[in-house]
Amino acid sequence: MSPSRGSAAPRTPPESARLGTEIRLAVEQVSYAYSANPTQAPLFTLEATSFQARPGEIVAILGPNASGKSTLLQLIAGVLAPLSGRVLLNGSVIHSLSPRARAQRIAMVQQESRLLFPARVWQFVLQGRHAHGGSLRFESRDDIVIAQNALLQVGAAELRDRWMDQLSGGEKQRVVLARALAQRPLLLLLDEPTLHLDIGSQVGLLDALRRLCAHHHYTVIVVTHELNLAAEYADQILLMHSGRCLRVGPPAAIYKRELLEQVFQVPLKVEMRGHGRPRVTILSDS
Secondary structure: OOOOOOOOOOOOOOHHHHHOOOOOEEEEEEEEEEOOOOOOOOOEEEEEEEEEEOOOOEEEEEOOOOOOHHHHHHHHHOOOOOOEEEEEEOOEEHHHOOHHHHHHHEEEEOOOOOOOOOOEHHHHHHHHHHHHOOOOOOOOHHHHHHHHHHHHHOOOHHHOOOEHHHOOHHHHHHHHHHHHHHOOOOEEEEEOOOOOOOHHHHHHHHHHHHHHHHHHOOEEEEEEOOHHHHHHHOOEEEEEEOOEEEEEEOHHHHOOHHHHHHHHOOOEEEEEOOOOOEEEEEOOOO
16 A cells, blocks of 8 residues: 655646546446356356546556456456446447457556567557558558657656666656557556556656646556555546445545455555545554
């Protein structure tokens, strides 16, 4: 559970507030089940889950291990087909789209981005343009401009000639985010993007996400364990526990001590700060 920032800078309203009530992502009664054998009971079940997200919003999927966070993210990405329900992106059913069409609309940032071969930052970010090219992959002038802008958007332009395996954890995550932005997606999905990062790099990455949402209308879904970071940056919280979505709403409505203690199984204190966002502290037994 990351510490919260000492004093939050004033935040502009999310871009969605200026764009009206347009729904970009609609998750409608989506469920899933993992089973080692079709004749046996499922090993894990994600119960029917619904929520909506608008352009400019950050939605944090929050919960302990094995609560269904990553399964839900894969359903939203279209990697898994739901057992029931559907996921709509601008009115299109995601899992029915071709992989190429999904890659043109959705970008995923995984916990770990493995390098299959040595690459410089510039080459790595240009890979984000592959879904938009022909069968013979040569970068166009537009591809180069888009990749340059992606690096600028995450504050990593000075890294373009560095080798990927020589970057720090925070630098690498910014470059991975730049590659995702080079896809020109409508929807950004991030699975534990702050894992293994120090607090300064965590805040820097999430500050960049907030700016991108405000200025470029991305819709961002973030899977995380980090209660205070989610409270600070998310417009909506989706609280998961044992394959169930317990609550959906703004952080102030979700961060109730009894509910969070039920989910995370530790004694907590929840305080509301002056800017209307909660802060959570783990209480010691001693």
